[in-house]
Amino acid sequence: MNRPVVVGVDDSEESLRAVEWAAGEAERRRRPLHILHAFIWPLLGAPLGPAPGAPPEGGLRHAAERVLATALARAQTAAPGVEVSTGLPETEPVTALLHHSHQAELLVVGSRGLGEIGGLLLGSVGARLGTEAACPVVVVRGPLTPHGPVVAGIDDEGQAVLPFAFEYAARTANTLILAHVSAEGSGTVLPEHVLDRWRERFPTVTIVQEPLTGHPGKALLHASSQASLLVVGSHHRHELSALVHGSVSQAVLHHATCPVAIIQVQRPAESSR
Secondary structure (H helix, E strand, O other): OOOOOOEEOOHHHHHHHHHHHHHHHHHOOOOOEEEEEEOOOOHHHHOOOOOOOOOOOHHHHHHHHHHHHHHHHHHHHHHOOOOOEEEOOOOHHHHHHHHHHHHEEEEEOOOOOOHHHHHHHHHHHHHHHHHOOOOOEEOOOOOOOOOOOOEEEOOEEEOOOOHHHHHHHHHHHHOEEEEEOOOOOOOOOOOOOHHHHHHHEEEEEEEEEEOOOOOOHHHHHHHHOOOOOOEEEEEEOHHHHHHHOOOOHHHHHHHHHOOOEEEOOOOOHHOOO
C-alpha cells in the first residue's frame, strides 16, 4: 500500500510552508501527497454560496476551494514530480486529520496558533495530533533549514525515535545529533555496541552524541536551535495527560524554532497487551 504523506492546510502562510515541507518529504520518500482542508461550515448551517448580488466566485465553498488550489500550486512548485491530490472533508480539522492518520505515512501541519496560551489550553491541531495520531506527526515551525542537523531527543525509556530520525538524516544527508536527556538531570550517551548497530544500518549518516543536562525541554530547544528537524517521542495517548504530566514533546512543540516530528512511544505495559 502506497501510503501518502498527508498535510492539513488553512489560509495561513504557515500552512503553505508546511505544504512545501510535506511535498519535499513526499518526494524523498517516493510517496504521493494528499492535501486536506477541513470544511466545517456545512456542519454549522452557514450559507456556502455567494451572497445575493456578490460575485459568483464568492462564498465559503469557493474560498475553501481557493485554499486547496493555492496549496496545490505550492506543492507542485516545490516538488514537481510528486503525485498530489486534495480533499475537502466536511468536518473539524482534527477529526479529519486523525481519520487520515490511519492510512498515512506521515501527517504534517503548520504551527499557526501553537504558541498561544489559549491554543495550548483549548487544544491546538498540532498538539492533539502529536498525542492521538496513528502515524508520526510533523509540525512545521520557524524558518526551514534544509541542511541543518537532525536532532533526536532520546531518554531513559528507550530509543523509539531513532528509526525515524536515522531514516530522515539518511534521506537528507544531514548529521544526526543524538541528544540524550536523563531523568536524573545528568546527560548520558548510548553504548558503543548500540551505535555500531545503527552505523551498520545507516553507514552514510554521521552521528554525534550530545549528552544534555538540565530541564529536558529547554535542553532540547537549545540543542535544536540550528536543526533541520527535531525528533521527539510522546509517551501520552491524550493531550490532557501530556499537559498534566509536563510532556517534553508538548513543550518543544510550542517553542521550537524548527520543524518537530512527534513519534508515539509505547510504554512496556502497553506493548505487551
